[in-house]
Amino acid sequence: MSLQLDLLRHGETTGGNGFRGSTDDQLTEHGQTQMQQALADFGGWDLVISSPLQRCQAFAEQFAEARGLPLRIEADLRELHFGDWEGRNAAEILFEDEQALGQFWNDPYGFTPPAAEPVREFANRVMTTVGRLSSELAGQRVLVITHGGVMRLLLARARGLPEAHLLQVEVPHASLKGLSCVAGEFSEVAPCRLS
Template identity: 55%
Template sequence: PGGAAGASGLRAAQRHGNVCRSGSGGSPRMTLRLDLLRHGETELGGGLRGSLDDALTELGWQQMRAAVANGGPWERIVSSPLQRCARFSEELAQRLSLPMQLEPGLQELHFGDWEGHSPAQLMETDAEGLGLFWADPYAFTPPNGEPVIDFSTRVLNAVARLHKAYADERVLLVSHGGVMRLLLAQARGLPREQLLQVVVGHGALLSIQVAADGVITEV
């Protein structure tokens, strides 16, 4: 977005194949380096964007360009298909002459009826639900939203596909705050209640690596 059960549950997801283990024939594969870039500021500002496809503001473009100015080198770019990620990825891929692909599994958590609303607005309309979600996002799902456990499986499966295809490469992954929080919480071994406490600002660039045995660590 308890306790040791949350962290062990994510590790169990890795052991059951949600994060790639080894190559064919049981031979280990090399680690995949993922540089995680969150999109910049968007037109919805502080609202819960989720599946809404709002565009970057000019500041948002500037934040992302500044973040990658001294980054890399990368072999390829993988992006969420939502335009706040994909349009920047297309621009950067063209500028750096890199292959770029869209990965639907890296889209943001779908917030259901909460999409487009700010936390301040939700405090007026659904304070109880917001409090439950903040306390343990795995235990409470926004009305008509995507359960965080399903979101976790979706994201980790996407990482598994990337490891299988690009192990030993360094890849720029352009995505969302929720996706990055999930992967960083996994890397840091945090209990599930602390998912939403992971700080990921607009234009943040952080790195993880996925080992041959599926273990995710922060770089």
């Protein structure tokens, strides 16, 4: 039996663009609206799962309550920790260390920003969690409110992309993508629409 995961990235945050990672920003009012609009025509979920960071969890709590759905917080679906790059944007890092930023963009699994979580460790914690959920929740439809990095990783796996192409997967704020998970294999599917 498959598990359908509908993945929603959080909306715009008070911290702006850049490497937000573990920085616990809140949503802006616009970010909240982006997420509400993204989900307006969708439903049929059995459960809402959220990252513990408030840009995801605060919305997830409100949404689950409004739809009468159970909510679960999964700590390992939080964003990649960017170490010394936390809270900074690419332009700032480019000015200070163009080579390091280029290495990260071109080989995210092979280059780790200073004091950051290695992408391979991030990938292992996310994939371990999704594997567990896939076994535990087989046959269900689940809305997962999470981050760009988590979604890029899962979409890259579903698309069969090489590791070097991870950061080429585009996931704008409040993007909604569907995945079917069967025995550790992923395929992209349409998110669950309201009937």
